[in-house]
Amino acid sequence: MAIVRLTDAQRDAALAELPRWNLRADGLAIEAELKFGDFNEAFGFMTRVAIYADKADHHPEWFNVYSTVRVTLTTHDADGLSERDVAMARFIDSIA
């Protein structure tokens, strides 16, 4: 089953419920920066997301330095945002 790119209306509706996330300038990805108490907490969070990601076969682009994690979500097979990105953003918000 093909992965369908969200319409602009679907994207905007999803983002309205994800206040932590910002639309990237090109409109093809969403981004969030998360702060933790220390590296142990930050990497613990990343480990939970990693397990989710591999199970969902949908992976983040992410950067970490010490207690900061910056996450970018996009769906290459959809050339933009899909429901998979929204689901991952919701999962991240539920544990961050």
Next chain:
Amino acid sequence: MAIVRLTDAQRDAALAELPRWNLRADGLAIEAELKFGDFNEAFGFMTRVAIYADKADHHPEWFNVYSTVRVTLTTHDADGLSERDVAMARFIDSIA
């Protein structure tokens, strides 16, 4: 005990034995890009480095997308490269 910045000669000698690593343009950090078979392998590698890092109280700056990990090592307390970066680079090379 203060963390001492490597002299240019020490830095160059260390880099000569770390062919995977490149000196960043500003000379204050070393960088490497590592490729793995898939996300599971890449994040498994990151987990090993994370455990090393927190034990050594010296943490990488790193970016991951799927099977690629880009690592930057520097020692903020030394305003450049220290023996801690060389030790971490050696550890990374030993497991990558």
